[in-house]
Amino acid sequence: xxxxxxxxxxxxxxxxxxLDWLAANPVDVLCLQELKQEDHAxxxxxxxxxxxxxxxxxQKTYNGVAIVYRDTLTATEVIKDIPDYDDPQRRVIAASFxxxxxxxxxxVNGEAVDSDKYTYKLTWLGKLERYLADSLARWPQLAxxxxxxxxxxxxxxxxxxxxxxxxxxxxxxxxxxxxxxAMGLADSYRHFHADGGQYSWWDxxxxxxxxxxxxxxxxxxxxxxxxARAQSCEIDRAPRKNERPSDHTPVVVTLG
DNA sequence: ATGGTTGGGTTCCAA
Numbered sequence: 001x002x003x004x005x006x007x008x009x010x011x012x013x014x015x016x017x018x019l020d021w022l023a024a025n026p027v028d029v030l031c032l033q034e035l036k037q038e039d040h041a042x043x044x045x046x047x048x049x050x051x052x053x054x055x056x057x058x059q060k061t062y063n064g065v066a067i068v069y070r071d072t073l074t075a076t077e078v079i080k081d082i083p084d085y086d087d088p089q090r091r092v093i094a095a096s097f098x099x100x101x102x103x104x105x106x107x108v109n110g111e112a113v114d115s116d117k118y119t120y121k122l123t124w125l126g127k128l129e130r131y132l133a134d135s136l137a138r139w140p141q142l143a144x145x146x147x148x149x150x151x152x153x154x155x156x157x158x159x160x161x162x163x164x165x166x167x168x169x170x171x172x173x174x175x176x177x178x179x180x181x182a183m184g185l186a187d188s189y190r191h192f193h194a195d196g197g198q199y200s201w202w203d204x205x206x207x208x209x210x211x212x213x214x215x216x217x218x219x220x221x222x223x224x225x226x227x228a229r230a231q232s233c234e235i236d237r238a239p240r241k242n243e244r245p246s247d248h249t250p251v252v253v254t255l256g
Numbered sequence: 257a258t259g260g261t262t263g264g265g266t267t268c269c270a271a
Contacts, residue, residue, distance in 0.1 A: 009271080010263055034271085036264065061264055062271095109271060117270090149271095203271090205260035247262075247271080 001255045002027040003102065005145035005218055006239075007201075007248035011035040011064070015043050017242055018068075019050055025236065026051075027252060028070050029097065031104035031145040035064030042066070057081065057090040065093045065104050065146075073097050083134075085127040092128070094135070100226075101139035103132070105146035110167045118167060121149075125176040133183060136223060144185055144221040147201075147248060150177045152187060155196030156216035168215060185221035188233040188253050200235050201248045209240055220253045229255040 004027045008014040011032060022030065030052075035042070039058045047054055047068060056066035057080035069075060075095040082092050094103040105128065110121035136142050150173045154160035163169040181187065189198075199214030208214060222230055233253045240249040 013263070034263095061269085111270080203260080204262050208260095244262090 002252055003029045003031075003143055003145060003220065003255070004250050004252040005031040005033070005104070005147070005220060006250040007033040007106070007147040007218060007246060009034045009036070009246040009248065011043065011066070012037055012041065013244065014246055015046060017239055017245070019046060021236075021239055021250065022050055022052065022068075025250070025252065026070075028073065029102055030068040030250075031102065032066040032068060033064075033104070033106035033147045035066060036061060037064060055080075055093060055095050057093045059088075059090045063090045063106055065090060065106050067093055067095050067102055067104050069095075069097065082127050082131045085131075087124070087127075091124070092131075096139065099139070099141045101135060101142040103135065103142065103144045103146075105144065105148070107147060107149040109149045110173070112167050113165065113170050115167075121167075122172055122176070125173070129176070129179055129183075132180065132185070136183060136185075140223060141225050142185070142223040143226055143253075144180070144219075145251075146219070147217060148177065148219050149217055150174065151215045151217050152177050152190070152219075156199070158197070158199070158213040158215070163215075168217060180221060184223050186224075186227045188220045188222050188227065188230055189216070189235070189251065191227065191230065192233050198235055200251055202240065204247050209245075218248055218251050220251055222253070226255060231256050
């Protein structure tokens with residue numbers, strides 16, 4: 001079984017690339033972030049023609065998340081948004097596939113550490129943490145996939161000195177990431193790869209992708225029973241080379 | 257050096 005995550009930065013623009021990618025990479029579950037569209041515009045028919053169904057939580061202009069899954073699977077116990085947290089931004093969707101619980105999240109970016117958006121980010125991280133603790137108690141086989149907007153350590157940053165203390169790399173954000181790890185959610189990419197210089201996002205500006213100046217901020221975290229089944233976790237850089245690419249590229253985990 | 261590019265929406269915001 002394969003699970004993947006991809007921040008598509010507008011599903012409207014990227015739908016052809018998503019369909020191409022699924023044709024070449026027929027994963028079982030694909031978590032999408034930054035749909036940037038309302039639910040009435042979600043491309044259910046195009047995905048159905050490709051053999052996929054989806055659950056989604058969109059909104060106009062910003063945010064928006066979806067779980068796309070093979071039509072041989074059944075999604076149950078779907079939740080949209082973090083329970084008991086009144087947040088107008090559509091950033092979380094979760095669904096069960098048998099015993100497997102999939103949580104797809106678009107973490108707050110935060111803009112800068114002195115921004116109100118950073119305060120929102122830390123609040124949001126706290127709410128997510130509580131929600132995941134509850135979820136893990138109910139679903140031991142839990143995978144958390146998404147754009148975390150956190151580079152867990154300096155290996156995940158092209159210029160660690162330049163990024164030190166900045167948003168995406170700050171101590172508080174990294175501490176929040178480590179609290180997820182302490183909960184039992186392992187960074188599956190790091191489980192298989194110790195090397196640095198492997199990124200999932202590159203700024204559109206200044207030819208950052210061509211120069212491989214990026215950050216690893218898209219992650220797949222696995223609870224212990226799933227980590228035990230994990231066979232590989234890979235970043236697929238190919239879609240970042242497309243014309244009109246997303247600024248993020250997919251991450252894929254293979255479970256036995 | 258506070259730049260640069262993209263998407264969505266609209267006279268700029270978010271990333």
